[in-house]
Amino acid sequence: MPRVHQPEKAVVYILGDSPMVEEYIVLCSSHGYAVAYDAEGIGAVDASLARKTAKMPENVSFALELTNIDLEKKRKNLEALDKALPVTTAIVSSSVTVSATEQSSWIHHKSRLVGFCSLPTLSTASLVEVAPTVFSPAETIQVVQRFFKSVGKEIELVQDRVGMVFPRIVCQIINEAAFVLQEEVASPQDIDLAMKLGANFPFGPIEWADKLGMQQVYAVLSALHRDLGEERYRISPLLRQMALSGSWWKRM
Amino acid sequence: MVKHLGIVGAGTMGAAIAQLAALAGIDVVLYDINDTVLRQALERLKRSLNKAVEIGELTAEQSTDAFTRIHPRTRLIDLSHSDIVIEAVIEDLRIKKDLFKHLEAGTKPTTILASNTSSLSVTAIASATHRPEKVVGLHFLYPVEIVKIVEVARTEETSEETLQRCRDFLNQLGKTVISVTDSPGFIFNRIVHPFHSEALQILGEHVADAEQIDRIMKSEGGFPFGPFESLDIVGLDVSLNTTKALFESSSGDSRFRPHPIQKRMVESGHLGKKSGRGFYTYEEGKK
Structure with missing residues (x-):
């Protein structure tokens, strides 16, 4: 019997803020990709799922850059990817806290970069926001669309703006809840209960902050405030303290 | 336990709260200054209760009992026996303050005076009375029979006893209490x-x-x-x-x-x- 040629698995290389790196390792490897990654502060990942390597593998099909918080680090990651990867390899980069257009200004091969929405816990959603830049040709967008399809996601093309859609709305909800807490208008428990039972929100704002991580929420709100320069994106001082102290919400 | 509830204003919210309370076995005096509005509200209530029987939510007896517990009235003095009076009139501070002044005069000293306001200051409404410790915001959300929560808004003067009686009352109605301080928009x-x-x-x-x-x-x-x-x-x-x-x-x-x-x-x-x-x-x- 002739041996069936087993095509080599396509390789995805993942870099960035650790919670998202772990999520995308699971997502990509469960959809048949060989995954290599480089991230600090990441727990033990099953070696059968992914290979940790500081040195970039040679045959990378897609690179995912998931950093939202440390933008200096993000820039270094993108510069390194741009240098090491063949010109034809697409870089799909989280553009929640810095626009994809701004990111493409950091690299030489601008047409390969497309932005997308990456926040903790969103890797399991069936839809992903994708933000092409003025430099992204239709082919790059198609490649990215095929990639997300291959991991079970539809894409929604949105304009390349900081905060995109879901992160911007949900972080503003969390910010308002933080103002309410700060003013001691209600307890965290009552805030979550009111929004889940009263408005059918899938999670309470405080629960949501816990799921996304306060530092991610703070990074999104800071980016909105910086980018849009509007008073309405002023961050609740309580929220800022929570993010800076690295702790979760203080339960009253 | 609240036995007698007074409701001022037979609009959508007032009538819906009346129905909810009547179904919980509470006697309700539904007051409106306008007899026509009151009659229309009763017709709506009757239809709504009949419909609940048709779809099997209530027995015919429960429906009739609830309807007979709602007493339409056009004189404020008929609210005098109420344990709690809930105001659900137009969102106009002047009108509400005037109403609360009359409610204070026309009810027992122990009667809790509650406002269903969602956008006015409960503190400002309370300032029209001499018993601000008995004044509280009870923000029922639309549609009243479906939304499970009620915001209970306390002013600096609202007493703990008033709040406890409101919590008990809302438990009677099967609602979840959300405690808030009187502030713009409360939390919802x-x-x-x-x-x-x-x-x-x-x-x-x-x-x-x-x-x-x-x-x-x-x-x-x-x-x-x-x-x-x-x-x-x-x-x-x-x-x-x-x-x-x-x-x-x-x-x-x-x-x-x-x-x-x-x-x-x-x-x-x-x-x-x-x-x-x-x-x-x-x-x-x-x-």
Whole structure:
């Protein structure tokens, strides 16, 4: 019997803020990709799922850059990817806290970069926001669309703006809840209960902050405030303290 | 235990609270200054209770019992025996203050005087009486029979005893109590606001269109409905009024500034589902 040629698995290389790196390792490897990654502060990942390597593998099909918080680090990651990867390899980069257009200004091969929405816990959603830049040709967008399809996601093309859609709305909800807490208008428990039972929100704002991580929420709100320069994106001082102290919400 | 409830204002909210209380076995005096409004409210209540029997939610007996527990009245003095009086009249501070003055004079000293306001200061309403410790906000949300929560708004003067009696009363009605301090928008309207307002902001900047934003919030965010579907259901005029009240009572905090898109849609009569057109168009109530 002739041996069936087993095509080599396509390789995805993942870099960035650790919670998202772990999520995308699971997502990509469960959809048949060989995954290599480089991230600090990441727990033990099953070696059968992914290979940790500081040195970039040679045959990378897609690179995912998931950093939202440390933008200096993000820039270094993108510069390194741009240098090491063949010109034809697409870089799909989280553009929640810095626009994809701004990111493409950091690299030489601008047409390969497309932005997308990456926040903790969103890797399991069936839809992903994708933000092409003025430099992204239709082919790059198609490649990215095929990639997300291959991991079970539809894409929604949105304009390349900081905060995109879901992160911007949900972080503003969390910010308002933080103002309410700060003013001691209600307890965290009552805030979550009111929004889940009263408005059918899938999670309470405080629960949501816990799921996304306060530092991610703070990074999104800071980016909105910086980018849009509007008073309405002023961050609740309580929220800022929570993010800076690295702790979760203080339960009253 | 509350045995006698008084309700002032037989509009949609007043009548719905009356029905809820009557079904919980409470005697209700439903007061309205306008006899016609009162008669219409009773007809609506009768229809609503009959319908509950038709769909098997209530027995005919439960329905009849509840209806006989609602006593329509046009004189304030008929509220005198109430354990709690809930005011659900038009959102006008002058009218409410005047009403509370009369309620104070016409009820027992132990009667709790509650306002169903969602946008006015309970503290300001309480200032019209000499028993501010008995004044409280009880913010029932629309539709009253479906939404499980009621915001209980305390002023600096509201007594712990008043709050406890309100909590017990809401337990009688099967509602979940959300305790808030008297402040603009309490918490429900205030935290729902960015869900709608930030979506409008994103739409205004042409980051994505309304259908896309709704799809994203449902698929990515897990919301059962998108912000624009939600605005269409609530009514753009209703939501605009809530926003205006928030904006005004927060002394113009820019987070609560009404969005020009919403203003323009209200001006053009596109109020959402009820007018056949909002962010979506509707035929016979369907998108």
